Amino acid sequence: MGSKEQQLTELLTLTSRSITHLTASMTSLSFDLLRSHDPDVRSAGSKMIARMEAVSKELDRQWRLISELTGVQPPERIDAVEEVQLESVI
Numbered sequence: 001m002g003s004k005e006q007q008l009t010e011l012l013t014l015t016s017r018s019i020t021h022l023t024a025s026m027t028s029l030s031f032d033l034l035r036s037h038d039p040d041v042r043s044a045g046s047k048m049i050a051r052m053e054a055v056s057k058e059l060d061r062q063w064r065l066i067s068e069l070t071g072v073q074p075p076e077r078i079d080a081v082e083e084v085q086l087e088s089v090i
Helices: 003-034 039-070
Strands: none
Touching: 003 039
16 A cells, blocks of 8 residues: 555544544533423434434444455444433332
8 A cells, every 4th residue: 555545544544533533422412412401402412312323323334444445443332322211110
């Protein structure tokens, strides 16, 4: 791989990593919005979480392709969104 290809590989990897971190931050903020007492704010937080989940899935596809093309391993996903249903027994 030539110098330009290595630079492009590094740029692609850094850009994807930055977008991954940005997505995790926005998802975290969305969960904070869900704790609001304002129903409109909670609704906005819920909608944003769904949008961030879609972006996250696309990033997973992008990381798989980067890994196939470059051998660079995708970052460990500790920020994955998982929906949990809670019920009260009271």
